[in-house]
Amino acid sequence: xxxxxxxxxxxxxxxxxxxxxxxxxxxxxxxxxxxxxxxxxxxxxxxxxxxxxxxxxxxxxxxxxxxxxxx
Numbered sequence: 001x002x003x004x005x006x007x008x009x010x011x012x013x014x015x016x017x018x019x020x021x022x023x024x025x026x027x028x029x030x031x032x033x034x035x036x037x038x039x040x041x042x043x044x045x046x047x048x049x050x051x052x053x054x055x056x057x058x059x060x061x062x063x064x065x066x067x068x069x070x071x
Contacts, residue, residue, distance in 0.1 A: 003028050004038060008068060016066035018050070035065055042071045 001009070006026045010017050022031040035045055046067040054060045 003034050007031070007034055007038070007065075011066060011068045016048075016064050018062055018064050020062070031065070032063065038068070044069050044071055 003026070006028065007017060007022070010021070010026060014021075017031065019031045022028040028034065035047075039045065044067070045065050048064045048066070049061050050064050051059060051061045
């Protein structure tokens with residue numbers, strides 16, 4: 001299974017994916033790059049920027065990708 005196929009499967013099963021989930025669950029280190037490639041190939045995706053605190057209490061933001069569809 002390709003990284004793209006794994007991302008599509010993950011989003012279809014869980015509804016969304018974050019870079020940390022992509023790394024820990026799928027071993028994908030460059031999720032944003034794969035999503036960008038997929039968008040160039042005709043996929044649409046919703047991107048939500050999520051704000052959170054890291055383990056040191058500092059504010060961080062990251063992308064949550066969902067609703068991935070082929071146009």
